[in-house]
Amino acid sequence: MVPKHFELPLLLLLIELLATVSMEELGELSPWEFSNCPYKASSDATPTMLYTPRLLNLRKLGNLATKTWIMFSGTVSYKDEVGLTAGYLYSVTKRDPEDSSDHSYTFTRRGTTHVYTGELLQLDTWSYGFVSCDEDEATAMKEADLWWRKCPYSSLTIILMALGALFIVVLIVATTVCIIRRRRARRAANLYPLSKRMRPKRDTILYV
Known part of the structure; x- marks a missing residue:
């Protein structure tokens, strides 16, 4: 997940970017x-x-x-x-x-x-x-x-677009983190039984 202290600056940056693009491209x-x-x-x-x-x-x-x-x-x-x-x-x-x-x-x-x-x-x-x-x-x-x-877009539209963009970014980051964690968990689960079978049993008696 995106740290909480990054969400507000990111939201403000997206709002400023959308406002600048709409005013520059569409004109005042x-x-x-x-x-x-x-x-x-x-x-x-x-x-x-x-x-x-x-x-x-x-x-x-x-x-x-x-x-x-x-x-x-x-x-x-x-x-x-x-x-x-x-x-x-x-x-x-x-x-x-x-x-x-x-x-x-x-x-x-x-x-x-x-x-x-x-x-x-x-x-x-x-x-x-x-x-x-x-x-x-x-x-x-x-x-x-x-x-x-x-x-130009209205202020409410710009804010909603920024919130939507922020939600998509947070969703992508959260999905990526979940996929990485799940892959690591599966890899650890597959390696643990193999290493356990390779260990010698404690009650095994070796004969010469």
Whole structure:
């Protein structure tokens, strides 16, 4: 088995290695990527909040296009309340466009609708989001798929990958040690009876 004082440094090394590879090979993305959305990054119409770039203003997002699409990697804050799943494309619409006091929005995917009572959608740390302002779902899906392929892994995924790699290393080492010990035990068991038979008995009388 791997000594206990080696497990934590090995785990930290694997996490750092996986994080470095994902960020170097896949590249860094901004918290929210926008496709074909008519706004300037420095304008007041920007749907992302200034004090935290991971916060998306759904009201401002609705002002950009009549229909918008959202996909995210990682996790969304209050995920259980929203009911969204990473890696899926959702259409976002205001629940009641005529009611200015209603701040509810619906996220729809293949006929399944999730209602979110709020205007701000926040991503957790190491999460990334994609927004498309295209009317056509097929075009938005194609753009989202290209974005998803270059999106870095989330922190939870990196930790799980590191734990899995550590478990495999420990399992291989433990299996190798068990095989070596079993072979040594079998070799000792085979040699012991042979050496015992070759010893002269104590009550044997030698005649000349």
